[in-house]
Amino acid sequence: MRFIHTADLHIDQPFSGIESDKAEIQNLLKTSNQDVLSEIVDRCLELKVDFLLIVGDTFHQAQSSIHTQKAIMTQFERLQQEDIKVVLSFGNHDYYTENRYWFEWPDNVILFKKEEVQTKTIQLKNGESVSISGFSYENQWINQSMVPFYPRRATDTTYHIGFYHGDNSKNYAPFTPGELPGSYDYWALGHIHKSEVISTNPVVVYAGTPQGHTKKENQTKGVLLVDVKSAGTTYEWLEVSNIKWHKKEVSISEALDKKELLSSLEEALFIPKNKYSLNIIEADLVTTAETTRLILKEKEEIVIYLQEQLLKQSGNRLWLKDLVLTQSTSDKLIMGFETTLIDDLGRKYKTEDFFKKTVSDLTEQTAIAKYLSWEKEDIAERVNESSQLIKDKMIFKNEADQ
Numbered sequence: 001m002r003f004i005h006t007a008d009l010h011i012d013q014p015f016s017g018i019e020s021d022k023a024e025i026q027n028l029l030k031t032s033n034q035d036v037l038s039e040i041v042d043r044c045l046e047l048k049v050d051f052l053l054i055v056g057d058t059f060h061q062a063q064s065s066i067h068t069q070k071a072i073m074t075q076f077e078r079l080q081q082e083d084i085k086v087v088l089s090f091g092n093h094d095y096y097t098e099n100r101y102w103f104e105w106p107d108n109v110i111l112f113k114k115e116e117v118q119t120k121t122i123q124l125k126n127g128e129s130v131s132i133s134g135f136s137y138e139n140q141w142i143n144q145s146m147v148p149f150y151p152r153r154a155t156d157t158t159y160h161i162g163f164y165h166g167d168n169s170k171n172y173a174p175f176t177p178g179e180l181p182g183s184y185d186y187w188a189l190g191h192i193h194k195s196e197v198i199s200t201n202p203v204v205v206y207a208g209t210p211q212g213h214t215k216k217e218n219q220t221k222g223v224l225l226v227d228v229k230s231a232g233t234t235y236e237w238l239e240v241s242n243i244k245w246h247k248k249e250v251s252i253s254e255a256l257d258k259k260e261l262l263s264s265l266e267e268a269l270f271i272p273k274n275k276y277s278l279n280i281i282e283a284d285l286v287t288t289a290e291t292t293r294l295i296l297k298e299k300e301e302i303v304i305y306l307q308e309q310l311l312k313q314s315g316n317r318l319w320l321k322d323l324v325l326t327q328s329t330s331d332k333l334i335m336g337f338e339t340t341l342i343d344d345l346g347r348k349y350k351t352e353d354f355f356k357k358t359v360s361d362l363t364e365q366t367a368i369a370k371y372l373s374w375e376k377e378d379i380a381e382r383v384n385e386s387s388q389l390i391k392d393k394m395i396f397k398n399e400a401d402q
């Protein structure tokens with residue numbers, strides 16, 4: 001038995017943080033989500049899978065548009081023509097309500113519509129069969145674990161797989177993957193957008209979203225191609241995304257003049273041609289205090305300039321989302337003495353007489369004095385806090401080359 005497992009397509013979710021008014025980019029963003037689904041369907045056809053399993057949140061909104069619904073139905077019809085089934089459940093984003101759909105689902109689509117664990121059976125072309133257990137959301141939240149409702153492994157089908165859309169927080173059918181029946185051949189998880197293999201025996205996997213929509217969603221691996229045989233379950237990731245989010249660290253440690261700086265940045269941010277239609281870059285620039293000051297003065301203009309240059313050089317494949325400035329630690333004040341000196345000074349200030357003499361400028365002012373009085377313990381505490389503050393702000397001789 002062979003199938004593809006995906007989840008959390010969020011097919012009508014916009015991409016956050018891309019403000020280009022270029023028509024090419026606008027068009028790409030408009031069609032990108034649907035291209036991802038089309039790519040998944042291409043893979044199903046190529047690899048001749050038995051079915052495509054989608055574990056919730058196919059739509060970003062409970063009320064999806066006619067346009068999006070039609071696009072999805074069209075893709076599912078492509079699978080129907082090759083007699084490939086689609087097993088679809090609904091998550092917390094696209095929780096199921098019957099009257100929201102404008103079209104009949106094609107006959108090859110097996111829907112889980114109920115907020116209760118159900119088991120459906122598929123007869124495979126090679127004579128084998130599979131039981132599939134899982135549930136959908138009919139509300140935005142499910143506040144109880146659904147784990148207790150999963151049946152024992154079926155004895156009347158060759159295989160048994162389960163799916164679960166949720167996590168361990170209180171609104172999303174709270175569970176931990178370790179509680180799921182271990183006798184199933186595969187557990188297809190949805191809801192968490194980061195792709196993650198939770199366990200290999202049994203195989204329990206969060207597919208993650210196949211297409212990231214925000215800068216945080218840069219750890220997605222695609223969809224899973226799963227093969228289940230009597231000898232066991234194997235899987236591999238298939239990358240299907242169009243738009244790739246990158247977090248790129250760029251370091252410029254030498255002092256550069258303005259002209260050199262711009263060309264160095266252009267060079268450092270460039271990503272050679274790859275399979276993605278668009279690469280979104282969030283750059284973290286680590287540089288000297290001087291360069292940081294130089295860039296900060298005209299940051300907005302610099303970013304706009306770099307965006308234009310990168311688009312042009314890459315043939316509209318690169319989009320600089322932001323340039324975050326981090327000052328390198330080499331600019332921290334390096335002291336010519338060691339931390340022990342601070343401790344020595346601290347001991348001196350902790351003696352009551354010395355401390356009181358030091359703060360006498362304050363305590364001798366009558367308006368202030370009535371609010372200030374220090375017990376011995378207070379003094380020690382103040383001095384310790386101050387010493388720590390100094391240690392945090394500076395780099396000392398004994399730490400400088402660490």
Ligand SMILES: [Mn+2]
Pocket residue numbers: 056057091092093165190191192
């Ligand atoms: Mn979800």
